[in-house]
Amino acid sequence: GENVEQHPSTLSVQEGDSAVIKCTYSDSASNYFPWYKQELGKRPQLIIDIRSNVGEKKDQRIAVTLNKTAKHFSLHITETQPEDSAVYFCAASSGSGNTGKLIFGQGTTLQVKP
Amino acid sequence: EPEVTQTPSHQVTQMGQEVILRCVPISNHLYFYWYRQILGQKVEFLVSFYNNEISEKSEIFDDQFSVERPDGSNFTLKIRSTKLEDSAMYFCASSEMGLANEKLFFGSGTQLSVL
Numbered sequence: 001g002e003n004v005e006q007h008p009s010t011l012s013v014q015e016g017d018s019a020v021i022k023c024t025y026s027d028s029a030s031n032y033f034p035w036y037k038q039e040l041g042k043r044p045q046l047i048i049d050i051r052s053n054v055g056e057k058k059d060q061r062i063a064v065t066l067n068k069t070a071k072h073f074s075l076h077i078t079e080t081q082p083e084d085s086a087v088y089f090c091a092a093s094s095g096s097g098n099t100g101k102l103i104f105g106q107g108t109t110l111q112v113k114p
Numbered sequence: 115e116p117e118v119t120q121t122p123s124h125q126v127t128q129m130g131q132e133v134i135l136r137c138v139p140i141s142n143h144l145y146f147y148w149y150r151q152i153l154g155q156k157v158e159f160l161v162s163f164y165n166n167e168i169s170e171k172s173e174i175f176d177d178q179f180s181v182e183r184p185d186g187s188n189f190t191l192k193i194r195s196t197k198l199e200d201s202a203m204y205f206c207a208s209s210e211m212g213l214a215n216e217k218l219f220f221g222s223g224t225q226l227s228v229l
Contacts, residue, residue, distance in 0.1 A: 032213055036157075036220075043205060043220045044157060089157060093213045099145055099169035100213030104157040 002027045002094040006105025014113050019080050021108045023090035024072040032093035033066060033073045034102070037086045044089060048075070080112045116140045118221035120206050126227045127196055135191045135224045137206030146189045147207040147218065148181065150174070157205065163189065164212070196228045 003026045013019050025033075031052040036044035050057045050064045050073065057064050061080075066073040073092075077084055087109050091102040119138045127133050139146050148160040162169040163181055171179075180192045189208075193200055206221040 034217065043222045046217055046219070049217060091157075095162070095170050095213075099162045099164050101147065101159040101162055101170060101172075102149075102157075102213070102218060103159065106156045 002030075002092075002103045004090060004092050004103045004105040006090050006108060008108060009106060010109045010111070012111045012113065013080050015080060015082060017080055019075075019077045019084070019110055019112075021075045021088055021090065021110075022072060023074070023092075023105050024070075025092040025103070026071070027092065027094045027103070028071070030071075030092040030094055030103075032100075033064070034091050035062075035064060035075050036089045036091065036104075038089060038107075039086045047088075077110075080110075082112050082114050085110055085112045118206055118208050118219050120204075120221035120224050122224060123222065124225045124227070126229065129198060129228055130195050133193050133196055133226065135193075135204050135206075135226070137189045137191070137221055138187050139189055139206065139208030140210075140219060141187070143208035143210050143219075145169075145209040145212045145216075146181075146183070147209075148191045149205045149207060149220075150202040151205065151223075152202045160191075160204075193226075196226075198228050201226055201228045 006023045034049035037047045038044045063076040087107045090105040095101045121136045146163040151157045161171045161175045178194045203223045205223045210216045
């Protein structure tokens with residue numbers, strides 16, 4: 001079935017350093033790849049997304065890259081800050097038609113040390 | 115900014131009891147979803163709903179689960195006879211045009227505890 005693998009499961013960086021989280025997906029029909037940030041006990045918040053017709057997208061300190069051939073996509077956070085500490089989930093769209101669904105990765109707990 | 119709202123935020127129930135989780139999607143959205151997240155695990159798809167019918171459901175969404183849009187604003191998830199393993203955070207989500215064209219917005223969740 002559809003699957004999304006996410007690595008690493010935990011990531012600890014010093015404030016100001018960069019953080020990279022990687023995901024691979026199995027459904028070759030996936031065409032939408034969002035990233036969510038989840039703070040403890042709160043809802044997943046969309047931070048950036050990319051569709052399959054582009055290879056890279058950037059929004060201030062956050063960027064996402066997509067390699068459709070290899071079926072992997074990555075989240076890059078530069079100049080990390082303590083408030084970036086959270087669990088980050090990647091996801092890939094799956095299913096037919098407009099409705100679709102998201103298949104989530106296992107999550108990465110990012111800790112940014114001051 | 116419009117938000118998906120969910121009630122209650124916490125629900126405690128005894129095993130075997132029925133629970134109804136309520137959601138109010140963003141008003142101009144047409145596609146509705148339920149996801150769940152067991153503590154410390156990933157978010158899992160349960161069901162999608164469009165045009166007053168289920169579009170897709172996962173293996174988790176068995177005969178004990180049902181969804182309904184009873185009026186023009188609410189979207190509910192019912193679990194008929196809760197089991198211990200149903201304990202999780204349940205997230206409602208909605209989208210204006212479906213994932214082919216639009217983003218998914220999540221509610222703040224209902225933490226369900228089955229004792």
